[in-house]
Amino acid sequence: MRSVQLGRFFPRPFADEALFSVIQRVVLTHGGGKDKRIVSALFGSRSLQFCSQFPSVIPHLKGQSNIPCDSWITEHTVLPIYRLFTPQKRYESAVDALKVGKGNHVFKALGITASREKLTPIAKYCPQCAQADEKNSGLAYWHIGHQLPGLTHCVFHNERLSVMCLSRKKFDVWPIVSDSKSIKAPEGSEAERHLSLLINESFILGKTVGLIPDLYERYFSRLIARGFTTSCGHLRLQQLRTEMSAFWQGLSYHPCFKDALSTQHSLPFPSNLFAYQDACHSPIKHLLLIGFLFGDIATLMSFPNTSERVKKCPPVTKVRKPEADIEATIVDALTSGLSLRKVSEKFRVSIGFVKKVAVIHKIELDLRPQKIFRPEQDEIIDKLALGYPTQDIAKQCHCSIGAIETILSQHPDIVELRADTRKLRKRERMRLSLLTTINELQSPRRNDIKLKNGTAYMWLYKHDKVWLYDHLPAQIPRCYRRSKI
Ligand SMILES: [Zn+2]
Structure with missing residues (x-):
């Protein structure tokens, strides 16, 4: 099929319409929603990421619609929600990637793990907005403001959003319009509505405002005022975590909240937020802190920033004073060919100290480049x-x-991903080890397995209980437990 140029026949996007909603309308108007060939003719390919959070179709839309890429990105994608909390250069590189259709690069620029994106794309809608849209525009379309990550409620109707699965191949999926009687009353916790308001505020501001100036200075000012610092100026991070968890307890079933508060991270929230201040953190983490400390973003932005920055909490490490005789053993180890790192680990001294000893004793080191392009x-x-x-x-x-x-x-997200991968690998090892033990026993009983391979048994009991009980032999009836069969 030859390529099609719509130009002035391209439908005008509705206010707050999601990009994939506009694409659905184009395909529906020009191909009846069923003819997939129209997708190739319009966008050059059927396999573009149309309904992804960061769609790769924007350069094609620009050509078809005469609407600039910036306008598509700001008005019809969720990208602006990241802007208030992302360093300017990284946000700009995310915008540039979207402009050239490299949606996957946006994840990297924003420090998001792409694998977290759901395999089946979903879309959210507000039943009351759908009803109003059908009445006013003739179609219940998808709003981009409802698709923001973490948003659970419509901020206009205070109603919980409904969720539908989209299809990468179907271009005719729309919000369901029900009559007013079947519209449910507002539900969900106050905390969910509060977080939805913050997410919406961040998205609206992100359309025009860049990274919040002196963001961390404002946090620190407020933390000092609220008594979250010690007399020597360190943050009371554990107390902050406890009080924030209590404040947001209505979010206990919210996946983003559970993810942020997870104890699986190498550095728990909010310590990670303060430890890596130049990194990109999920807007949800910032919004949880802002909601707790300030209530909303407008209050944060008007908060006076006059206090001195408190000290970051350094990790507690015991520094062992190297003794004179250690020097001699370090020299021996270095001359025997051990690397700097190995020597430092062996004698529990810093790499800097080992280097100093090497320089004093004129030992040549095989140093590898530190700078990477x-x-x-x-x-x-x-x-x-x-x-x-x-x-x-x-x-x-x-x-x-x-x-x-x-x-x-x-890249704290990769640190997290690696921890997950390590855990999965360990799980495989433990499962295999337990199965081997079961096969080795003549008539395996739960207690015998536990005694023979306590390590795998206890690890699986703690981390993989469902699998463990699926693979253990059946329980011995209570009345026979004392006798050996
Ligand atoms: Zn609504």
């Missing part, structure tokens, strides 16, 4: 995301482990 960095990030050990990556890329760890520390 952009193409290599991207390759390293990909390998880190795939779960390769840092030692292996350092060897393959001919650089130091420290340099790899520095890159890793700039």
